[in-house]
Amino acid sequence: MMRILIVEDEYKVAKALKEGLTAEHFIVTIAQTGEDGFFHANAERFDLVILDIMLPGRDGLEILRTLRKKGHQTPVLLLTARDSIEDRVIGLDSGADDYLIKPFAFPELLARMRALLKRGRVETQTKLGIFDLEMDLLTRKVKRAGKLLDLTLREFELLEYLLKNKNQLVSREMLARDVWKETARATPLDNVIDVHIARLRKKIDPDFDHKLIQTIRGVGFMLGDQEK
Amino acid sequence: MIGPLWRVNVRTRLTFWYITVLALILFVYSAAVYVLLRNYLFSEIDRKLREDIELTEEVLSENPDNPHALEDTKIRDRWLLEVWSKKKGAKESHKEKKIFASPSLESSPLGIVGAECLGKRNPPTTKKLPDGLHIRIACRTSRIDGVIYTIRAARSADRVHEELEQVLLMLALGLPAALLLSAFGGYMLARRALLPVSRMTEQAQSMSAERLGARLVIENPNDELGKLGTTFNQTFERLERSFEQMRRFSADASHELRTPLTAIRTMGEVALRKGHLPEKNLIEHYREVLSSVLEEADRLRHLVDSLLTLSRADAGQLKLTFKNENLSELVKEVIQHLEVLAEEKGQTFRLDLDPTALALIDRTVLRQAVINLIDNAIKYSAKGTEITVRVVQSSLEKRIEVIDHGPGISDEHKGKVFDRFYRIDKARTHDQRTYQGGTGLGLSIARWAAEVNHGKIELQSEAGRGSMFSVVLPYH
Numbered sequence: 001m002m003r004i005l006i007v008e009d010e011y012k013v014a015k016a017l018k019e020g021l022t023a024e025h026f027i028v029t030i031a032q033t034g035e036d037g038f039f040h041a042n043a044e045r046f047d048l049v050i051l052d053i054m055l056p057g058r059d060g061l062e063i064l065r066t067l068r069k070k071g072h073q074t075p076v077l078l079l080t081a082r083d084s085i086e087d088r089v090i091g092l093d094s095g096a097d098d099y100l101i102k103p104f105a106f107p108e109l110l111a112r113m114r115a116l117l118k119r120g121r122v123e124t125q126t127k128l129g130i131f132d133l134e135m136d137l138l139t140r141k142v143k144r145a146g147k148l149l150d151l152t153l154r155e156f157e158l159l160e161y162l163l164k165n166k167n168q169l170v171s172r173e174m175l176a177r178d179v180w181k182e183t184a185r186a187t188p189l190d191n192v193i194d195v196h197i198a199r200l201r202k203k204i205d206p207d208f209d210h211k212l213i214q215t216i217r218g219v220g221f222m223l224g225d226q227e228k
Numbered sequence: 229m230i231g232p233l234w235r236v237n238v239r240t241r242l243t244f245w246y247i248t249v250l251a252l253i254l255f256v257y258s259a260a261v262y263v264l265l266r267n268y269l270f271s272e273i274d275r276k277l278r279e280d281i282e283l284t285e286e287v288l289s290e291n292p293d294n295p296h297a298l299e300d301t302k303i304r305d306r307w308l309l310e311v312w313s314k315k316k317g318a319k320e321s322h323k324e325k326k327i328f329a330s331p332s333l334e335s336s337p338l339g340i341v342g343a344e345c346l347g348k349r350n351p352p353t354t355k356k357l358p359d360g361l362h363i364r365i366a367c368r369t370s371r372i373d374g375v376i377y378t379i380r381a382a383r384s385a386d387r388v389h390e391e392l393e394q395v396l397l398m399l400a401l402g403l404p405a406a407l408l409l410s411a412f413g414g415y416m417l418a419r420r421a422l423l424p425v426s427r428m429t430e431q432a433q434s435m436s437a438e439r440l441g442a443r444l445v446i447e448n449p450n451d452e453l454g455k456l457g458t459t460f461n462q463t464f465e466r467l468e469r470s471f472e473q474m475r476r477f478s479a480d481a482s483h484e485l486r487t488p489l490t491a492i493r494t495m496g497e498v499a500l501r502k503g504h505l506p507e508k509n510l511i512e513h514y515r516e517v518l519s520s521v522l523e524e525a526d527r528l529r530h531l532v533d534s535l536l537t538l539s540r541a542d543a544g545q546l547k548l549t550f551k552n553e554n555l556s557e558l559v560k561e562v563i564q565h566l567e568v569l570a571e572e573k574g575q576t577f578r579l580d581l582d583p584t585a586l587a588l589i590d591r592t593v594l595r596q597a598v599i600n601l602i603d604n605a606i607k608y609s610a611k612g613t614e615i616t617v618r619v620v621q622s623s624l625e626k627r628i629e630v631i632d633h634g635p636g637i638s639d640e641h642k643g644k645v646f647d648r649f650y651r652i653d654k655a656r657t658h659d660q661r662t663y664q665g666g667t668g669l670g671l672s673i674a675r676w677a678a679e680v681n682h683g684k685i686e687l688q689s690e691a692g693r694g695s696m697f698s699v700v701l702p703y704h
Contacts, residue, residue: 195568218522
């Protein structure tokens with residue numbers, strides 16, 4: 001079981017995160033001030049620290065620098081409300097491993113956390129799959145129930161991403177950034193993503209009772225074993 | 229560092245410089261007048277002295293042995309004369325003998341013969357006698373019938389001195405008086421000339437963000453101050469307009485933000501009142517409400533992201549990196565992104581892309597403009613229509629043109645479609661399922677993106693026939 005420390009002064013956010021992460025089988029500790037957060041991070045062992053930059057008392061970056069100076073190697077995921085490149089650079093320079101800009105989608109937080117926790121392990125997978133859907137990353141072939149599917153390049157990349165995050169929620173922002181490599185957040189890509197998902201769904205799901213791609217309204221999509 | 233002079237007001241400074249220059253000119257002028265006058269007066273005396281000496285020489289040559297004949301000359305009383313003689317052939321060291329002296333010079337007030345008599349042509353000198361008399365002395369050595377005479381003649385220079393003193397006094401008193409007078413006059417003149425400035429200052433001070441409607445009163449639009457005032461008025465005009473824009477923007481922004489907030493709040497409140505429903509229906513209902521809430525939250529996020537982009541742009545905080553980019557490649561990439569949307573509506577793209585069109589741009593920013601324009605073209609054109617995208621270049625400019633066969637934009641809206649939150653059809657906004665109905669900021673962002681790349685956006689449109697939006701970039 002992974003132990004997570006959340007340093008976040010906004011009580012509602014911290015509580016929601018704790019609930020969400022507990023449901024995902026993490027053990028969560030909450031610290032609501034910078035001092036408190038530093039005390040926990042310094043005294044106990046965590047697998048990951050989620051650190052808000054704007055905190056009363058000592059701010060997140062300061063805590064991070066002190067921790068790193070003391071030799072703590074725990075991965076740190078920064079939360080920032082300030083969407084500017086400078087802050088990101090400062091954050092990563094201070095020893096953060098990744099950052100998320102508020103407001104973020106919960107599935108995205110999960111995906112980032114998983115990536116950080118998995119880090120160091122080399123991915124050797126060449127085959128992905130779920131239920132009766134198979135994807136071969138080398139031959140770039142996709143089959144559903146043994147039947148070969150004809151996907152465009154973009155659809156392939158989209159499906160690959162969904163498969164790598166199977167049974168997990170994937171938000172449109174995650175897709176925009178990771179599949180479409182879109183950096184500017186004000187770019188209207190959501191419609192484009194919806195169309196691609198619809199087409200992908202038409203290709204892999206039409207003749208089957210077991211629908212693999214689910215749309216979760218207001219959140220995003222999920223490629224899952226279980227039907228809702 | 230500002231010297232003390234620069235701390236006082238303009239009219240004092242003007243007066244100061246004016247007076248300084250005037251004093252300088254007057255001083256030089258007076259000095260010149262004085263010197264000229266003095267030279268003239270003395271040359272007059274000197275001429276008379278020369279005549280005196282010539283007369284003496286005449287008398288001496290007529291009466292070589294009787295110097296007293298000089299006493300009978302008419303000039304006797306009016307001038308002072310001393311004559312020394314030295315026989316020819318006498319030793320150099322032999323002292324000259326004074327053979328004549330005017331009675332008033334018996335006591336030799338002129339002193340011994342000095343340097344003034346030694347040369348051939350001696351300039352007359354001026355001397356003040358012990359009794360206070362100013363005299364002018366001329367001296368000449370002449371040889372008459374083998375006898376060397378030294379003739380020294382003198383005349384009173386008192387009158388000349390008096391006159392010169394009077395002139396000096398006049399200048400010494402008159403000059404400061406004249407300066408004082410012109411200083412006063414100059415100051416008043418400067419004050420009068422600068423009066424409109426003070427008035428403008430007062431008027432400008434009374435203006436504020438709330439009272440920007442007022443304008444400076446311009447007396448003469450053609451003089452310097454009039455031009456200044458006109459410029460100020462134009463600035464006020466622009467300020468007023470941008471304040472107005474800002475006010476409208478804040479009002480629109482809060483309206484846009486309030487709409488999803490209201491939806492979230494209402495949905496939540498209504499959901500909590502449904503406690504009487506059976507549990508299974510309740511869960512289904514809550515799920516529905518929560519999804520809607522999340523959708524609204526996402527809409528808010530989009531809005532905030534767009535606003536943030538614009539406010540950063542306003543503050544000039546964005547760091548841009550300009551590189552030479554191929555515009556056609558940029559357009560192709562954007563179309564690859566968006567063509568699925570067109571496909572869904574059965575729309576086709578017709579591309580006319582000049583592959584050699586390069587421009588010095590910030591790619592990320594300009595791309596946003598192109599995305600927004602093409603996205604709009606897809607969104608607002610009917611199904612099955614054709615959208616033309618062209619990249620063309622001339623010797624003057626490079627253009628990215630997006631031409632649709634949509635409803636077009638009538639003249640009344642043309643000027644405003646680039647305004648933030650401006651929507652032609654107010655009702656169209658929120659009826660769509662997704663927030664992609666538009667934030668109302670797309671064209672504002674596009675225009676900003678073009679301008680930041682030193683370009684602009686042009687719009688040609690006719691209601692009912694379609695629109696052409698062109699990003700126009702300068703030729704570097």
